[in-house]
Amino acid sequence: xxxxxxxxxxxxxxxxxxxxxxxxxxxxxxxxxxxxxxxxxxxxxxxxxxxxxxxxxxxxxxxxxxxxxxxxxxxxxxxxxxxxxxxxxxxxxxxxxxxxxxxxxxxxxxxxxxxxxxxxxxxxxxxxxxxxxxxxxxxxxxxxxxxxxxxxxxxxxxxxxxxxxxxxxxxxxxxxxxxxxxxxxxxxxxxxxxxxxxxxxxxxxxxxxxxxxxxxxxxxxxxxxxxxxxxxxxxxxxxxxxxxxxxxxxxxxxxxxxxxxxxxxxxxxxxxxxxxxxxxxxxxxxxxxxxxxxxxxxxxxxxxxxxxxxxxxxxxxxxxxxxxxxxxxxxxxxxxxxxxxxxxxxxxxxxxxxxxxxxxxxxxxxxxxxxxxxxxxxxxxxxxxxxxxxxxxxxxxxxxxxxxxxxxxxxxxxxxxxxxxxxxxxxxxxxxxxxxxxxxxxxxxxxxxxxxxxxxxxxxxxxxxxxxxxxxxxxxxxxxxxxxxx
Amino acid sequence: xxxxxxxxxxxxxxxxxxxxxxxxxxxxxxxxxxxxxxxxxxxxxxxxxxxxxxxxxxxxxxxxxxxxxxxxxxxxxxxxxxxxxxxxxxxxxxxxxxxxxxxxxxxxxxxxxxxxxxxxxxxxxxxxxxxxxxxxxxxxxxxxxxxxxxxxxxxxxxxxxxxxxxxxxxxxxxxxxxxxxxxxxxxxxxxxxxxxxxxxxxxxxxxxxxxxxxxxxxxxxxxxxxxxxxxxxxxxxxxxxxxxxxxxxxxxxxxxxxxxxxxxxxxxxxxxxxxxxxxxxxxxxxxxxxxxxxxx
Numbered sequence: 178x179x180x181x182x183x184x185x186x187x188x189x190x191x192x193x194x195x196x197x198x199x200x201x202x203x204x205x206x207x208x209x210x211x212x213x214x215x216x217x218x219x220x221x222x223x224x225x226x227x228x229x230x231x232x233x234x235x236x237x238x239x240x241x242x243x244x245x246x247x248x249x250x251x252x253x254x255x256x257x258x259x260x261x262x263x264x265x266x267x268x269x270x271x272x273x274x275x276x277x278x279x280x281x282x283x284x285x286x287x288x289x290x291x292x293x294x295x296x297x298x299x300x301x302x303x304x305x306x307x308x309x310x311x312x313x314x315x316x317x318x319x320x321x322x323x324x325x326x327x328x329x330x331x332x333x334x335x336x337x338x339x340x341x342x343x344x345x346x347x348x349x350x351x352x353x354x355x356x357x358x359x360x361x362x363x364x365x366x367x368x369x370x371x372x373x374x375x376x377x378x379x380x381x382x383x384x385x386x387x388x389x390x391x392x393x394x395x396x397x398x399x400x401x402x403x404x405x406x407x408x409x410x411x412x413x414x415x416x417x418x419x420x421x422x423x424x425x426x427x428x429x430x431x432x433x434x435x436x437x438x439x440x441x442x443x444x445x446x447x448x449x450x451x452x453x454x455x456x457x458x459x460x461x462x463x464x465x466x467x468x469x470x471x472x473x474x475x476x477x478x479x480x481x482x483x484x485x486x487x488x489x490x491x492x493x494x495x496x497x498x499x500x501x502x503x504x505x506x507x508x509x510x511x512x513x514x515x516x517x518x519x520x521x522x523x524x525x526x527x528x529x530x531x532x533x534x535x536x537x538x539x540x541x542x543x544x545x546x547x548x549x550x551x552x553x554x555x556x557x558x559x560x561x562x563x564x565x566x567x568x569x570x571x572x573x574x575x576x577x578x579x580x581x582x583x584x585x586x587x588x589x590x591x592x593x594x595x596x597x598x599x600x601x602x603x604x605x606x607x608x609x610x611x612x613x614x615x616x617x618x619x620x621x622x623x624x625x626x627x628x629x630x631x632x633x634x635x636x637x638x639x640x641x642x643x644x645x646x647x648x649x650x651x652x653x654x655x656x657x658x659x660x661x662x663x
Numbered sequence: 664x665x666x667x668x669x670x671x672x673x674x675x676x677x678x679x680x681x682x683x684x685x686x687x688x689x690x691x692x693x694x695x696x697x698x699x700x701x702x703x704x705x706x707x708x709x710x711x712x713x714x715x716x717x718x719x720x721x722x723x724x725x726x727x728x729x730x731x732x733x734x735x736x737x738x739x740x741x742x743x744x745x746x747x748x749x750x751x752x753x754x755x756x757x758x759x760x761x762x763x764x765x766x767x768x769x770x771x772x773x774x775x776x777x778x779x780x781x782x783x784x785x786x787x788x789x790x791x792x793x794x795x796x797x798x799x800x801x802x803x804x805x806x807x808x809x810x811x812x813x814x815x816x817x818x819x820x821x822x823x824x825x826x827x828x829x830x831x832x833x834x835x836x837x838x839x840x841x842x843x844x845x846x847x848x849x850x851x852x853x854x855x856x857x858x859x860x861x862x863x864x865x866x867x868x869x870x871x872x873x874x875x876x877x878x879x880x881x882x883x884x885x886x887x888x889x890x891x892x893x894x895x896x897x898x899x900x901x902x903x904x905x906x907x908x909x910x911x912x913x914x915x916x917x918x919x920x921x922x923x924x925x926x927x928x929x930x931x932x933x934x935x936x937x938x939x940x941x942x943x944x945x946x947x948x949x950x951x952x953x954x955x956x957x958x959x
Contacts, residue, residue: 249702249727249728249729250727250728253702253703253706253728256703257703257706260703290701290703291701291845293702293703294698294701294702294703294839294842295837295838295839295842295845297698297702297728297838298698298702298805298837298838298839298842299835299836299837299838299842305835
């Protein structure tokens with residue numbers, strides 16, 4: 178999600194940058210056009226100024242006092258102003274047509290200045306002076322006409338440029354409006370997608386949390402995000418937590434159930450054991466009696482055998498209920514597995530079951546009661562063999578695992594290819610006296626005892642099973658720091 | 664140490680202080696310019712000099728253009744000009760009539776500080792001497808110029824022509840040397856007189872002059888237009904003005920101004936330098952104390 182948010186913000190930034198770029202581009206374009214327009218207006222002002230300057234000089238000449246000493250300096254300054262204005266005009270960049278016109282205008286201005294100079298300095302022959310005066314006036318008028326003509330051309334160009342600039346401004350307004358609108362729409366879409374994505378996931382989490390709160394611990398968060406995303410991690414953590422909660426709850430129920438059954442069994446065993454001792458004693462006596470016919474004694478032997486069987490059951494029950502605390506020793510559990518396999522290899526071979534073992538890396542040492550764990554393993558292998566009456570394979574794998582809280586454990590996994598356990602039995606298989614075997618064989622205490630043993634080691638047994646595909650029993654023993662051997 | 668100080672000022676980039684103390688009797692100098700060439704070009708040329716001298720002297724310099732050579736003498740009296748760049752003849756007139764004192768004159772780029780008077784015609788005019796000028800149109804410059812009037816007057820006197828108004832068909836005063844040259848070039852006149860420096864400069868700028876005009880006679884050398892001041896100008900200011908002009912080539916700023924002005928430097932000028940002018944006035948039969956310079 179973080180990536181998505183970052184991506185969203187990145188996109189928004191890109192849209193913003195693109196919008197800004199377009200805006201700057203168009204504003205620059207517009208301002209360039211405006212600059213050109215302002216320049217043209219300035220040039221226009223220059224031209225008007227030039228016309229005024231020339232007309233001032235002309236007026237001076239027309240006044241006819243041009244050779245009066247005081248007026249010469251005034252006229253010279255006026256001509257110099259005219260010259261400076263013309264230099265400004267020529268200095269601007271122009272179209273080739275105007276540039277050529279300006280060159281002609283400059284030449285004419287030089288002739289005009291020359292004529293004025295001659296007029297100023299002419300000091301004899303009144304008729305010649307009149308001629309010089311007329312020539313200066315004519316050149317001045319021609320210069321004014323030429324400047325006005327250029328001003329007319331420039332005015333037409335100015336109008337055209339003004340129109341072009343106005344068109345550009347309209348275009349810029351349109352483009353900027355569209356850019357702004359598009360940017361807003363895109364920003365809204367991105368923001369909506371982000372919020373919706375966030376909201377969907379939170380709603381799902383909230384819904385699952387509510388279900389969990391209602392006790393529906395089998396519910397899990399459906400993870401749709403890519404691996405590594407925050408919601409995937411959160412969902413996985415949440416699911417692990419729920420799984421652990423579910424397991425703990427099951428263990429709690431199982432423990433309570435076992436405790437209740439154990440207490441009941443103990444009471445029953447005590448109560449039943451004494452009458453059974455009587456029954457067994459008198460049966461033995463009757464079997465020793467000579468006056469009982471052989472066929473009757475056969476009945477007595479059946480009574481004795483079944484009573485012994487009942488006593489065996491009671492003994493198991495008492496063993497079950499009087500479990501002693503395990504004698505923990507730090508051991509490599511793989512050694513226990515390696516020791517156990519040969520014991521059961523023969524039995525497995527008889528059932529056409531192939532046992533394979535695998536050990537992932539070096540396992541950490543765990544505190545276990547070796548005898549009790551071996552008993553658990555033997556029982557699980559036996560169970561697996563029974564689940565594969567037509568043979569199959571049993572894969573025993575040892576590995577180290579670590580949960581999300583960083584707690585390590587050693588897992589010994591027994592994966593068979595047997596008939597599997599129906600889902601409705603999965604919650605009951607650890608109950609005392611429960612047996613899924615069709616013949617109802619066994620005491621139904623093996624898994625219960627195994628469960629208790631592992632529980633006493635602080636561990637648990639997890640089962641995953643699929644009918645006709647097989648079952649996986651996982652014995653999970655936590656790795657704990659145990660000081661000493663007891 | 665005091666002896667070394669003046670040398671330290673020479674040829675440095677630093678702006679030299681005015682060579683004479685300030686505190687002049689006047690804070691503004693009005694200098695007239697005679698229209699020896701295009702008045703606008705002349706104003707540009709002298710404009711660069713104006714600021715330089717103002718900075719050096721610490722006084723305001725104002726140039727004023729005159730419509731005719733002769734006016735200089737008149738304006739010295741009427742408008743209290745402090746100085747003017749005189750033509751050689753107009754200086755001689757002013758010196759004789761109102762006692763102006765020459766200070767300095769520019770040294771041309773070719774190293775000379777003198778000029779000659781030219782008499783010139785169109786090559787196609789078939790005029791080869793004074794005798795061919797009878798009844799022809801003549802373009803003088805001004806009645807108060809050496810090259811533009813004094814020299815042709817003396818030339819005609821030497822060729823025994825005393826009454827020009829009868830001998831020549833039409834005469835007029837073009838007002839400036841370039842105007843006189845252009846008048847002949849443009850067939851407004853058949854013969855013209857002008858100073859050599861202007862003629863040579865225009866010949867470089869306009870190839871038609873070398874191609875279409877021909878110089879018939881040249882005068883002796885006259886001093887270039889000199890700056891002369893009124894005789895009662897504050898002596899301290901006069902000295903400072905002369906020194907500023909003479910020292911112009913000694914610092915970078917002055918050298919730059921000279922380059923724009925179109926001169927190598929300035930040379931001190933005294934009345935003795937105008938001997939050739941005085942000699943020519945004698946040849947022309949002019950009495951400068953009574954000479955009427957107004958053109959007619």
